[in-house]
Amino acid sequence: MMLITCSHCGPRAQTEFTYERTVDSVVQPDADPAQAMEQLFTRANPRGLDDELWRHTFGCRAWLVMTRHRVTHQIEAIRAVGPEALP
Amino acid sequence: MTKYSALGLLRGVFNGQSHWQPAWRDPEPKANYDVVIIGGGGHGLATAYYLASVHGIRNVAVLEKGWIGGGNTGRNTTLVRSNYRQKPLHDFFEFGLKMWEHLSDELNYNVMFSPRGALMLGHSDADMTMLAQRGDAMRVDSIDAELLSRDQVAKLEPQLDMSRDARFPIEGGLIQRRGGTARHDAVAWGYARAADRLGVDIIQKCEVTGFVQQGDTVVGVETTRGRIGAGRTAICVAGHSGHVAAMAGLTLPVESQTLQALVTEGVKPMINGVIMSQSLHCYISQSDKGGIVMGGDPDNWPSYAQRGQPMVTEGAIAQAIALVPALSRLRMLRTWGGVTDMSFDGSPIIGTTPVPNLYLNGGWCYGGFKATPASGWTYAHTLATSTPHPLNAPFDLDRFRRGDTIDENGVGPMPNHR
Structure with missing residues (x-):
């Protein structure tokens, strides 16, 4: 199990978190159809590092961007996103 | 290579069973093949077998980075069934189920297919409505399905907790009596032996590290055992589809996730x-x-770790124990995980790719084992004729762009919500 450091709550067990999608597959409202389709239906799916959107669903509910290695599960970086991340 | 038979066993009585030969050769890779199949799992080996036996293309290599059947073929729960809802899936998996029924004879290898019945439980009125709908859909396509009452289910599986205050009360079920299980390793070994017999080279410990391209066209592969030329190149690597396709510049509608299973003591x-x-x-x-x-x-x-997290197996075990309380007394022997290529509509992808001479078979999600014969049959057809078989035509890579997905669960492009 991964120990995920929430930007708000500190290190917490993975059971408190849910995976949403990769960052590059978040479709912007003004994306053109071809780009939206690309983002919705394909993934780089690397056997290495990727940026993923996770949520501390069973905790403070903050959205997080996690840079994680897909083979070793090594977490390289975590940053908060959304209004919570504003100063 | 000798045919396996009762007579062969009997002959061994007199020579101490010393006449058995290895079931397949261990050849050095040749410089060129008509077809190179990347991935020596059940699907890749079945494809090679049908290329050789049905289409007469015998100059074929199957490249496997580890050992054959060591990936998802050896990591599934060995279920075989065709109880889907939608027509393209019916046609494909029912064709496959009919192949399973005489696969042992076809391969001269006992794959231990055991049609012991595949029972889906219904836990509520809504569940029973869904099961009835699924059963009707199957029967319309001439697939056997039988809606069972609570009592029938209790009689069929006496170990189920049928009490009214059960954690997951059982209201009935839908059974496909022709469904069941098979011996997963035997499927890989049987296809390997049968393909080898027809001249297919099965090359293990040979990892593909890149594609050789002339312009866009793929003309071979770079491997850990040197460059191998290929008339046609067939990706058949399950969970690693995205990784291999990326070597040719393709981005797939696939996300790789872990699927776990476990087994108790006997x-x-x-x-x-x-x-x-x-x-x-x-x-x-x-x-x-x-x-x-x-x-x-x-x-x-x-x-891509080929190992999962205990909290997920714990969830599966909790459900299983709630359904069959007696399981709580058993000790767990092993758990394991495989890398599954979760496609974006839950259905597989078999067909051509935008890269000339490169073909793709993947996106099997967590349901690839049962498809092994049909997958090999249709992929071989696609490779031999450059056009999809009618059975795999709906499962092309382009369907996502056309909006023509085969979304059995109706959840949209979210591979993690299936």
Whole structure:
């Protein structure tokens, strides 16, 4: 199990978190159809590092961007996103 | 290579069973093949076998980075069934189920296909309506399906907790009596032996590290055992589809996730068929050795690790014990995980790619084992004729762009929500 450091709550067990999608597959409202389709239906799916959107669903509910290695599960970086991340 | 027969066994009585030969050769790779198949799992080996036996293309190599059948072919829960809702899936998996019924004869290798019945449980009125609808859809396409009452289910699987205050009360079920299990390793070995016999080179410990391209066209592969030229190149690597396709510049509608399963110590027969609960997502069957084989949800986040997280197996075990309380007394023998290529509509992808001479077979999600014969048959057809077989035509890579997805669960492009 991964120990995920929430930007708000500190290190917490993975059971408190849910995976949403990769960052590059978040479709912007003004994306053109071809780009939206690309983002919705394909993934780089690397056997290495990727940026993923996770949520501390069973905790403070903050959205997080996690840079994680897909083979070793090594977490390289975590940053908060959304209004919570504003100063 | 000798044919396996009762007479062969008898002959061994007189020579101490010393006449048996290796079931397939261990050849050095040649410089060129008509078809190179990347991935020596059940699907890749079946493809090679049907290329050689049906289409007469015998100058074929199957490249496997580890050992054959060591990936998802050896990591599934061995279920075979065709109880889907939608027509393209009906046609494909029912064709496959009919192949399973005489696969042992076809391959001269006992794959231990055991049609012991695949039972889906219904836990509520809504579940029973869904099962009735699924059963009707199957019967319209001439697939056997039978809606069972609570009493019939209780009689069929006496170990189920049928009490009214059960954690997951059982209201009835839908059974496909022709469904069941098979011996997963034997499927890989049987296809390997049969393909080798027809001249296919099975090359193990040979990892593909890149494609050789002239312009866009793929003309071969770079491997850890040197460059191998290929008339046509066929990707058939399950969970690693995205990784391999990326070497040719392709981005696939696939996300790789872990699927786990587990087995208990062996016990006397207690589970008669295959018990499934789609509402819970739990699968229970008993292997011929007596171990109770269980599976559940995938670990719903991307991973190539071939190992899962205990909290997911714990969830599957909790469901299984709630359904069959007697399981709580068994000791767990092993758990394992495989890398599944979760496609974006839950259905597989078999066909051509935008890269000339490169073909793709993947996106099997957590349901690839049962498809092995049909997958090999249709992929071989696609490779031999450059056009899809009618059975795999709906499963092309382009369907996502056309909006023509085959979304059995109706959840949209979210591979982690299946």
